[in-house]
Amino acid sequence: MQTGVVRAGWRALLALSCALAGAAAAAPLPAEWHVRLVPGDAQLQAHPGLDAWRPAQVPGSVHADLQAAGVIGDPYAGAAEAGLQWIGLADWEYRARFDVDAATLARRHAELRFDGLDTFAEVSLNGRPLLEADNAHRTWRARVDGRLRAHGNELRVVFRSPIRTLLPQVQAMPHKIAGNYPSPYGDEPKDAMVGNFTRKPAYHFGWDWGPRYVTAGVWRPVHLDSWDRHRITDLAVRTDALDEQRARLSVLLEVEQGAVAGKAGVVVDVLDPDGRRVARLEREVALQPGANTVQLPLEIAQPRRWWPVGYGAQDRYTVQARIDGGGEPAREAMVRTGLRSVQLQRDTDAGGGQGFAFVINGVPVFAKGANVIPFESFPARVTRARLRRDLQAARDANMNMLRNWGGGYYESDDFFDIADELGLLVWQDFMFGGGMQPGYDPAFRASVVAEARDNIRRLRHHPSIVLWCGNNEEETAWKDWGHGRDLAAADPAFAAKVWQGYVDLFGTDLRRVVAEEALGVPYWSSSPGNDLDVKANDSTRGDKHYWDVWGGPALPATAYLRETPRFMSEYGLQAWPQRSTVDAFARRDEQRIDGPVIRAHQKFMAGQGNERLLHYIEREYGTPASFADFVYLSQVMQAEGIALAALHHRASRPYTMGSLYWQLNDVWPGASWSSIDYFGHWKALHYHARRFFAEVAVAALRDEDGVTRFSLLNDGRQPLTAQWRVRVMDVAGGEFARQQETITLPPMSSTAVADLVDADLLKGHDPARSVAAFELLQDGHVIARRLVHFVPAKAQALAANQLRAELRSDAGGGHHLRLHADGLVRAVWADFGDTGAGVDDNAFDLLPGETRELRVRGDVPLDTLRAALHLHTLGDALHAPSVPPQDPASTPRTR
């Protein structure tokens, strides 16, 4: 696959590299695309006329095309899903008409390259078959030498329904292997799910945070390439040795030579992060017909290394290669890459445990971040701006790592280019989201190996990628959730075959591809796991997914404090997105906790997720008085729960070396575990993440036994001298205990200060009327703080109407919101409805007597802001009179 390969003038290349981010820059085939239902398809009866051609978008998807043509409504609005499942049962045909210029026609060789066909595709060119595809994650290529004409070429792609294609074979199996989410809509039998047999994004078949849209289409660009003697098919830069003094690199060039052997001149230039040339290599190479690998050694003195955010700069080098064509125009390629070493440290400790830590350029990095899911049901809709918005938000919340979860698609070049630029490390799963698949079928495994090679080659120059992981939750599902046991009971020989297929695929095949192609990035067979260890989800070894909070027994969030893994790669709590996001798919009179539209956008346990949310909200905060309070309290609950876990993970450093919560983003507007909603609005959790993932933070973590474990966290590379202070006060004001001391925190550490029992802090004061503030100060300023409460919020003496707000303009035309707390105010949430305005911090607490001034973002006049301001606080929500569910507005409390 030829990612990072660009054919254009070299000067243009540099300009392009910003826009194209190292992606394949060959222009997409300029063509007019149309789509229709395949004539004779059974769905025509219910949808007559759809066998007429309609305009289509490529890259795109059939759902988006049908929506654009007005055939269907918005698949994200209302409860549209059930009515749109017929699309996944139909066969669709795409047609492109295009002309070819004379220069291209004159060349000896030509190739059509399809970067993404979703999924069972029969491609023909000018009436003759060209290729058949069966893997949406692969790049498909077909030589078209001599098959193009100047005018009126016609490319056709028929997409067969994946359900109809695979159902007979799945139904014929005497015993099924585990799938993921069965369809509630009847389009596919619940006991014969085809998703796991298809190399198509798993979430298209529905997930517990997103809709089921079994779409089809040309989802990534189509390119036409042509050449005479030879062409560059890949350019990679391998780091053989790297330290502060020097980088020893190998430039690896893949050249495809035509039928006749020959010699060619190769020139490689290396530009430093400022665009200055720091090395040039020139060679004459002998090329044999077919594939040739040219390896050129290279050294850079005082290399500017690429670092994750918080550890150094995100410098990147540009490597350009050119091969002359002996008379024909030179062929060129370029990659933009960062120099860094990556090691997955797995030290065994005395107790038999085994660590899991990323070491970048020799520095152990505590990974802070979240899991990323697909950004849309129809991936071609995702823009670079959208990716930047959410990745920037991750960095703004002090994250340094994201895990690209395996049930989606391999992200675009843009995603990784932005991650490189922002210094976000990426844990990259191969695309297996759960359940089990036919790894026992050699053809299936070969398809996955080809897909892995394509994607690793496309992405391997990105320094952000620090792990390739076989799959999500397949090993633990087999070993711990009953899948393996049940199949073994039903058919032991088949179960053994299925497991051997798993081991062959994830233990051998993908490990080998990563070793061959990934330029030194480590491989991990499954998350959670310990690389095929006996136990798959073990707190003492490898990485861990912990779902006893929210999932399974639905333990209270304090249970997070008793779970101390080596690396927590998943844990999560749900929350609803803000009201303006709900308004995007539900009318106000539809906004009821148990209303059908609301339930349609709550995918956990087939719509039962709101009951689970209420369980958590009621345990700590009481029953929400309205839908608006339900949304608000769900966010407060999510934020406070995840903060507890994340701080506990950080406080457990170096035993624990990572904390990635589930999940960063959303696929559509709806309820989920995300901290940023579909429109990019931060939930309360994201504001909390900015504090609990900050370089310096206070962990004061009170468990149900009444003990508060107080530690101070410093992820900085320098020691930090500061003062810690603990104050205990009445919720209405009045401090009754205080302690403080100077301390020096070592670099990249967690320092345990004390374990404090309630009685020591409360000194006889009423726990329901008390709050403790644990703070870290420098030069008299509080740089980090965490509050501890001694009873559940619903039992705390939180008064209503404790917050006074004032909106003011400053001389520069900006606006400020000044908040003053008379008594303790918890979980302030300030918003301006759908005006687009927001505040620069949110979801925080104020101590009695405290004032905070927030900057208002967004160009909105003061009067509009005043009218639109909504303020939520826990004290107000706990005292709110219940609002009848049918009340459309659910009366937000406004001042």
Ligand code: BMA
């Ligand atoms: C995890 C993930 C996802 C899922 C999430 C929430 O374990 O791997 O499969 O969406 O839980 O249930």
